[in-house]
Amino acid sequence: MSAVRREFPLPDLGEGLTGAEVVRWLVRRGDRVGVDQPLVEVETAKTRVEIPSPYAGEVLECRGVAGEELPVGAPLVVIAEDDASGAGPRPEPVMPGAVEASSAAPVWEDPAEREPVLVGYGSRGAAPAAGPAPSPAPAPAGARGGPVPVVSPLVRRLARDHGIDLRTVSGTGPAGLVGRSDVLRAVEALAGAAHGSGPDGGPPAAPAAHAPPTGPAPRAPAAFLSGVRPEDDVLLWPGAGRAAARKVTDSHREIPAATCWLEADATGLLDLCRDAADTPSGPRVGVLTLIARMCVAALGRYPALGSRVVHDADGTAVGVRPPRSIGLGIATRTDHGVVVPVVHDAARLTTARLGEEIARLTAGARDGTLAPHELTGGCFTLNNHGVLGTDGAVPLINHPETAMLGVGRIARRPWVDGDTVVPRSTAPLSLTFDHRVCDGATAAGFLDLVARAVTRPGTLALHL
Template sequence: MGSLEFRLPDLGEGLTEAEIVRWLVAVGDVVAVDQPVVEVETAKALVEVPCPYGGVVTARFGEEGSELPVGSPLLTVAVGPADGPSVEGSSGDDSSGNVLVGYGTGAPATRRRRIKPVAAPVTSAPVTSAPVRVAPVREPAPVQAVRDVGPVPVISPLVRRLARENALDLRELTGSGPEGLILRSDVEQAIRRPEAEQTVRRPDPSRIPLRGVRGAVADKLSRSRREIPDATCWVDADATELMAARAAMNAAASPKISVLALLARICTAALARYPELNSTVDMEAREIVRLPAVHLGFAAQTERGLVVPVVRDAGGRTTESLNEEFARLTEAARSGSLTPADLTGGTFTLNNYGVFGVDGSTPIINHPEAAMLGVGRIVTKPWVHGGELAVRQVVQLSLTFDHRVCDGGTAGGFLRHVADCVEQPAVLLRGL
């Protein structure tokens, strides 16, 4: 039986490192070809890394919460000879050749079973080619007995991050979950404990590493502020007719159409009239590059921070198609299953900050795009309608744009067309 080393593969999209969030296998586990073995967080997304070898895990490298550069060892796998007995779930050559993060061969994950490696200590040192014998399945040892070796078991990576941000040593806690599993309530209780009773050391000031999604957002926003001379214009619009049209659509058929999908359809129609705003600036060539397709990004707040999923070819989609894609990408963002491809390639961003209960904002442009449409909350206000004072549903719209690609006349024309479509949805029919 030989031993193969699996290294952190090339993550693509220019990414050079990743943070280990959760190990999916332990030393002594039997793994199949392309079985996910570790969950990592990159600057783009949270992904599972499949191992291209099938065999027995003999060593792991890196603790949960640590960062590894591309090419660093992740684990070693003991594999048997091609003509010998195969490990459950592995292929004949014990390798798929697949090393791309988040992209397996499509083979279903196999059931894991524990084995006992001979003369293989549970450390990060690689194991030699000593023989490994299969042992009967045993009940796992109590959690408290293994606290001093390997990561402390917690219910989710968010709990581990909460403890790290508050300088709390998880090994000093007794979990209240099954078999000593540490729950979020256990960590929160330890943080609230009086200073005389708790083991938390509260550094002052607190330092939170800028990495993963938060680090990528910080880098992108800083670059946008440095490179893009942005300006913002805004307008209040009467959204009463738009909301009535949405109610009629949803009464006629399912699934229900979201306000975001309607605004996206209006936005793509306006971009067809004002293509200057669907562009980017190449300063090295000193050229404005007008982009042929609209790939519409939309800001989504998640527990891991702000992400901007992208709806591909939004300009050619119907309102129903936009609605379906928004729902799919929003669910993927909440579950942390967005791929790097879902988060790149946008040409224009729609930012619905009204979900936070605010009326207006001057957002930072999503570099290297040229503009962003902001939408505030839709709120009931007194409004002059048909020459009389009436109670209407009003929304504030804003456009932040790169002043290098157009002047205020173009930006104002785009925003006015969006507002006209919000106030009179029938205006859209002229361009369909």
């Protein structure tokens, strides 16, 4: 039996994910593996997932050590595939939980959101042909000759915003791909050059961003794990923490957000939940499920709040793409930070089924067992921050979405009913939205519809 050497790269694990951190290897060099046998556990910004083997054979190399962050498309494992029949390469493996794209499924393919696909890395093959390049600006000192490298619009915009000429940046990604981290290192090097000089009063040293990394990403110091923090320690984020930091930074930098809020009388909503609980044959629905149903109904009336901003090749916002279906995200606190699982096609679910999906997804988020597609494809997020005991909040939008509803703590508060002040159970509601996709009137209309449904849950049937 002959063997064929197969190199398997880190696959594209989901929308907007450009890399993953190796958590632990499940096989070693010399082990024999079968098709679909788990090889390695990796952590992305959204979840942990086991990557299966696309080949049967002997493991020759395991690339990446625990704690190292690999970009999508980087070599992951080399396998000597058993090839008794001389057949060609096996078809690309399907990740656990992956779904085929169809005309009815929501597809978010704004090129500004997916770095790897633009240059042909990930699990979809070759890069698209590049269009004619514009005439380059005069290159600064130290710049390489030739056109500006092909990069994603987000990376190009990041470089432009910080005055970085991409011809001066050497990429550390596969085949020299310039990524966000390369540009940020160049920004830091430029700032250091502007505020100081090199050793012995000479010129500043060449930016470290031009040299590829020589080893795995640094791990958190032992003090971080033990809870002891000497004054000089740096508490390093794990891969998911770094990715989350980038995501909230993108949200704050790129989205011109505004917030409107009001308070709704939720007494009737709580009564409805109690009545449902007292009905043996009735569905088990809670407050979160009913408010989620209200959000779905309101998005049907105000679809702009579920749209996404579309960018041109330079990263400039040029329009919006309405949602093809409603993917409702549920902000969920876990031991690894906030995770947002997505209820796909939520408008097609009954209220009882919606509640079951929310319960399943939030439990999976806490356990870290969700598949990548269950954490992507959302168009709007519901954030029930009231479970933390907070009354009000102005949450950051879950980039690249354009709106998020925050629900505060439902509690007994004074409520004016005509000329009388009475105690009522009220719910603070806040809607944070991207001001590029709609004006305040649209946002206020959405929030008013949700508030009226909270006050009089029976009216919800009018909008289903």
